[in-house]
Amino acid sequence: MPAASSSAESGADSAPASKQLSSSANTYNDGIRQFIRTADAKFQVKDVYKSALTIEDITAQLGGFVEKNTIKSEIAQIHFEPAGDNTKLKLTEYTVNGILIIRVPSEKTQDFLRQIAGQIIFLNERTFTAQDAQLELLKQKLDIRRSQETQSQMGKAAKGSGNAEEKAIAIDAQDSSKQARDNAIILEKEFADQVAFSRITLSLDQASQVSQTEVSDTEAIFKQARPNFFYRLEKAIQSGWYWGLDTSIELMKIWPLWLVIAALVLLVRRFRKTKKTSEINE
DSSP states (O other), X not given: OOOEEEEXXXXXXXXXXHHHTOOGGGTOOOSSOOEEEEEEEEEEOSOHHHHHHHHHHHHHHTTOEXXXXXXXXXXXXXXXXXXXXXXXXXXXXXXXEEEEEEEEEGGGHHHHHHHHGGGOSEEEXXXXXXXXXXXXXXXXXHHHHHHHHHHHHHHHHHHSSOOHHHHHHHHHHHHHHHHHHHHHHHHHHHHHHHHHEEEEEEEEEOOOEEEEEEEEOHHHHHHHHSOOHHHHHHHHHHHHHHHHHHHHXXXXXXXXXXXXXXXXXXXXXXXXXXXXXXXXXX
């Protein structure tokens, strides 16, 4: 496996930020090995948006580029206070966080980190790695050479004598060899790019902020817009009167039922009267 060196640290001490972001993992060069350098740092800044712009400017000055820049705000809590005149004060506590992925020439990694150190208020954590890619690059070159040799042999086999089935197998093998060669070339280019440009991931955050916004107090406005007591009483009486009329009309729709009920009541009364008269006569 390729050798790798790393340097990790968390928390802030009395050392200045430029020293906290320094490491031999970012500078070591013996003229033989080729290193894939990466750096990760998490720190607090005064203003995430301003620091992000400054870091982008430094990146461009050193011949690098920004691979990713994401900034978002997260609301911690919202509180309302009455302000009078049908308004209230909306207090929103929020935090701003940002993630930047930077690519700079490998030999300028340490210069970049030192230049952005002025943005740091508090360093939470940083990690540096330098992976020796020499053997991996050699492996990719050998894979390409082997694929080219195999492709040449398969090409001769496909053109040589033999039945159609054997030639089809040889052509298929040649195609697989080409694909393996192309993949090896792509991997070699990727490793070369990682060696040429270090990858630096920065996580930025700032202290909680509170925004104040004056908004309409809808509850107070609705209360003021409500009619007075006598108007509401009049409407209630009217509503009850119309409800009574509507109910009467609905009940009249089933007048046959009322006739049946009335007839039953008359029959029951007559039966009771007849029974009572019979008892008296006895």
